[in-house]
Amino acid sequence: MAAVKSTSYHGEDRRLVSIEREVGNAVRKWVLVVIGAIAVNAGAFIWGAATLHTTVNVHTVALTSHESQIRQIQATQRTDVDARRDFELRDQRIAGLERSLDRLDQSLNTLAGLLNGVAVDVAVITGKKKDQGG
Amino acid sequence: MSITLVVVAAVACGIFDRVRGSDAGSTIRALCTVLAGNVLVLLAAGEYTPFALVGGFLWWLGEKPGWGTPMGMYAGYDPAPTNSYEKWQVTDALKKNYRLAVAVRGLMWGAPMLVLYHWVPQVVVIPLAMAVAFPAACEFGQLQRKHIDFKKGDYHWVTEFTRGAMCAGLVALLSQQVVW
Numbered sequence: 001m002a003a004v005k006s007t008s009y010h011g012e013d014r015r016l017v018s019i020e021r022e023v024g025n026a027v028r029k030w031v032l033v034v035i036g037a038i039a040v041n042a043g044a045f046i047w048g049a050a051t052l053h054t055t056v057n058v059h060t061v062a063l064t065s066h067e068s069q070i071r072q073i074q075a076t077q078r079t080d081v082d083a084r085r086d087f088e089l090r091d092q093r094i095a096g097l098e099r100s101l102d103r104l105d106q107s108l109n110t111l112a113g114l115l116n117g118v119a120v121d122v123a124v125i126t127g128k129k130k131d132q133g134g
Numbered sequence: 135m136s137i138t139l140v141v142v143a144a145v146a147c148g149i150f151d152r153v154r155g156s157d158a159g160s161t162i163r164a165l166c167t168v169l170a171g172n173v174l175v176l177l178a179a180g181e182y183t184p185f186a187l188v189g190g191f192l193w194w195l196g197e198k199p200g201w202g203t204p205m206g207m208y209a210g211y212d213p214a215p216t217n218s219y220e221k222w223q224v225t226d227a228l229k230k231n232y233r234l235a236v237a238v239r240g241l242m243w244g245a246p247m248l249v250l251y252h253w254v255p256q257v258v259v260i261p262l263a264m265a266v267a268f269p270a271a272c273e274f275g276q277l278q279r280k281h282i283d284f285k286k287g288d289y290h291w292v293t294e295f296t297r298g299a300m301c302a303g304l305v306a307l308l309s310q311q312v313v314w
Contacts, residue, residue, distance in 0.1 A: 029161045036165045037172060041187045044172075048182025 135180050135311045143173050144302040151298025154197070155290055167194045170298060174263075175247070177302055178256040180311035185253050192246035199242060204228075204235035208272045209289065210279075233269050240268030256309040263304035271297035 150170035154163050171193020175186040200220050219229055222242065228235045244261030251257055275282070275293040282288045 029164065032161050033164045033168055037168045037187055037190050040169055040172065041184070044176060044186065045182050045184075052181075 135177070135306065140177065140303065140306040140311075143177055143306070144299040147173050147302035148295040148297075148299030151301075152291055152294045155294045164194060167197050171196075171247070174260055174302060174305050175250065175254060175257060177306045177311065178259055178309045179254050180256070180309065183254055185250050189247055189250055189254075189257070192249055193243075196243040196246045199239070201236065201239045204232040204239065205272060205293075207232035208236060208276070210276075233272075236269045236272055237265045240264035240266070243268070256311075259305055259308035260301075263301045263308060267297050267301035267304055270300055 147170050150166040150173070153166040154170065156163070158166075168190035170190075172186045172190035174193065175189030176182065179186070199222050203218055203220050203223065220235075220239075222239070223229050223235060228238060241261045241264065244264040247257045247260045271293045274296050275289055278292050279289075282292060
């Protein structure tokens with residue numbers, strides 16, 4: 001009780017001064033801890049952002065490479081399409097040629113029939129002449 | 135997260151744990167405790183998250199209950215008198231089995247981190263890692279007993295550094311953030 005009743009030079013309660021000092025120390029300590037932790041977190045954030053930036057760069061390079069590959073594949077596909085179209089046109093031409101050949105065959109057959117008929121007629125006529133003449 | 139970064143973080147956590155347990159100023163010790171928790175959340179998340187800062191203070195909260203009695207028993211001291219058990223040693227198993235007690239204390243240390251589960255689900259590995267690292271570090275301390283000068287405080291260096299580093303390594307491994 002004596003310590004409580006005793007006063008400082010300015011008449012303040014010494015125990016109160018002691019409590020204020022302790023509270024002040026505790027507040028100072030935790031302010032420092034929070035500032036320190038925030039500073040380290042800021043560092044970690046900057047590091048994280050830098051790492052992310054590097055990762056994005058790496059992915060961008062990879063994406064560019066992939067885009068290039070995709071373009072090459074598309075070009076190859078385009079060549080394939082062109083080739084397929086060429087084949088189809090060739091098939092169409094061959095089919096047309098076959099049709100023409102068929103028609104020519106029919107025409108030749110017809111012509112052969114006509115010639116045969118003429119030959120028969122000539123033979124008959126000639127035969128008749130021979131028969132008539134013999 | 136690269137293996138190099140995990141090793142650096144583990145060594146940092148070991149040093150933080152040792153400084154936390156040293157007779158350095160209370161501000162430095164509190165800062166090291168907060169930073170250790172901070173690094174553990176960053177390791178678990180595998181990327182920067184502002185919740186790591188909160189995790190640091192939760193780690194400081196988990197550190198508060200004492201563990202001197204079971205750890206003293208671990209180091210070979212006589213079982214403590216009944217009235218000097220830690221407050222959390224409420225069952226006979228926790229009072230007699232100091233290995234179990236230390237593992238439970240490890241769980242208790244990491245348990246406040248579970249508050250962050252909603253935002254960083256990987257924090258579940260932190261209490262588990264500490265439950266393994268705490269008794270494992272004590273066992274390692276016992277293995278190194280012959281080479282340790284107890285008076286110089288080397289025992290604390292071995293156990294605390296090992297505990298911090300091992301916990302960080304386990305957190306990185308269990309949360310599958312390591313890229314080999």
